[in-house]
Amino acid sequence: MFRLSAAICGAVMTLAISPVAMARSDTVALARSDSGAVRPDTLDGAASGPAIVGAASMYNPFRPGYREGGPNTASGERYDPSAWAAAIKTDLRKKFGGVQYGARPKYALVEGAGKKVIVKINDVGPLTPGRIIDLNERTMRHFDPSLQLGVIANVKVTPLSGDGWTPGPIGST
Numbered sequence: 001m002f003r004l005s006a007a008i009c010g011a012v013m014t015l016a017i018s019p020v021a022m023a024r025s026d027t028v029a030l031a032r033s034d035s036g037a038v039r040p041d042t043l044d045g046a047a048s049g050p051a052i053v054g055a056a057s058m059y060n061p062f063r064p065g066y067r068e069g070g071p072n073t074a075s076g077e078r079y080d081p082s083a084w085a086a087a088i089k090t091d092l093r094k095k096f097g098g099v100q101y102g103a104r105p106k107y108a109l110v111e112g113a114g115k116k117v118i119v120k121i122n123d124v125g126p127l128t129p130g131r132i133i134d135l136n137e138r139t140m141r142h143f144d145p146s147l148q149l150g151v152i153a154n155v156k157v158t159p160l161s162g163d164g165w166t167p168g169p170i171g172s173t
Contacts, residue, residue: 050158052095054132054157055155056140057140057150058134059135060079060137073085075123082137084120084136085121085122086134088108088132089132090127095159096108105121107120107167108159109157109160112143112153115142117139118160118167118168118170
């Protein structure tokens with residue numbers, strides 16, 4: 001009985017939300033393929049500045065032993081390990097649109113290890129020298145599913161113009 005009620009509730013919510021979702025005109029929302037990934041051709045001319053290359057690492061203030069930062073990000077959002085998000089190096093803040101409390105979110109294309117993902121840049125921090133971006137746990141798992149590497153070298157990070165981006169993997173996944 002409970003499963004049937006949950007299924008009916010889910011179906012009703014889907015019907016109630018679908019018209020709102022369908023009314024969105026975001027370029028990326030329309031460019032999503034059946035798999036839910038953004039088509040690479042959607043990104044043509046989307047950069048708001050030149051890309052930077054460096055190392056990426058992972059951060060999660062809720063993991064045991066983690067001592068930096070805290071549960072709140074520079075944008076005022078609470079850290080969410082399941083989101084497609086990242087923290088950019090503090091001295092790159094202006095290049096990425098001035099990430100700050102209450103500001104509109106900024107987005108970036110992160111490329112490395114043969115994979116691409118759009119992330120929301122919602123935090124900044126003093127990263128270890130040579131590192132340019134700290135990926136949250138979900139984003140790091142996209143590049144390193146077992147979290148064995150710790151650092152991904154030669155990651156290319158390109159700031160994206162506009163605010164209509166939907167974070168997530170690029171291409172077929």
